Amino acid sequence: MTAYIRQVSLRADKKEEIKRSYLWSIPAIRRLKTIELSKPVTFLVGENGSGKSTFLEGVAVASGFNAEGGSKNFNFSSRDTHSKLHEYLRIARGIPFAKDGFFLRAESFYNVASNVDKMEEAEENRICRSSLYASYGGASLHAQSHGESFIALIQNRFRGNGLYLLDEPEAALSPARQMALLSLLHSLVRQNSQFIIATHSPILMAYPNADIFVFDGSGVHKTPYEQTEHYFITKRFLDQPQRMLGELLGPDETE
């Protein structure tokens, strides 16, 4: 199995600095020691605000990606709110190095799409060029729906032998497209790729032989799929929607 990142730990020598930042108020970050990435696919899950995106962004920036997403060639910035976590992480890299990579975040995908447009315009000024859009599904990402452009990007731009960091990729995707994404993940894993994915999707989390790390108030814990809240709450709801709706809305409202 290929692991371009084998281990991520919080630097003990930076503890005093971390204590002075808001990062210390995030329990999963404060209690983070070492996360072993020993599988081709690692999921980061947990409640809203538990620190998954902060952690993934820290790993991405420490690995040379732009904080707002893109490949290592992207260096745009539309805001400057990313944390300094990357300075406090120690990343143990594997051998060989990844030949490809992408940091894909649902929340700033619009800006990544705009940046691709700008790079395409710049390419048009060259005498000998191949269209950059070819790597992104043949058209501007803005000319496709959010979900279509997400899938087009993964299908066309992710070339394998790569390190891919995805932040809530399901945000744009229908359940059927989430399943399509599972197939794409699988074929990229078979081409020696590693994924680290922050997600709320019980569909994506079902990818076999993956590690799932739950971020919560007591730290970060490796958890089997069926024991995650995402799995059992979704299952309980779909098994008995009327009963759950009765609990949520009161019995009179569900008739």
Ligand SMILES: Nc1ncnc2c1ncn2[C@@H]1O[C@H](COP(=O)(O)OP(=O)(O)OP(=O)(O)O)[C@@H](O)[C@H]1O
């Ligand atoms: N610049 C900032 N200053 C202060 N607090 C921040 C800042 N950025 C994020 N936070 C806080 O850090 C915590 C973790 O946020 P993060 O986005 O990592 O959560 P998450 O687990 O990815 O949540 P979600 O599932 O909703 O995306 C949140 O409580 C958030 O409010």
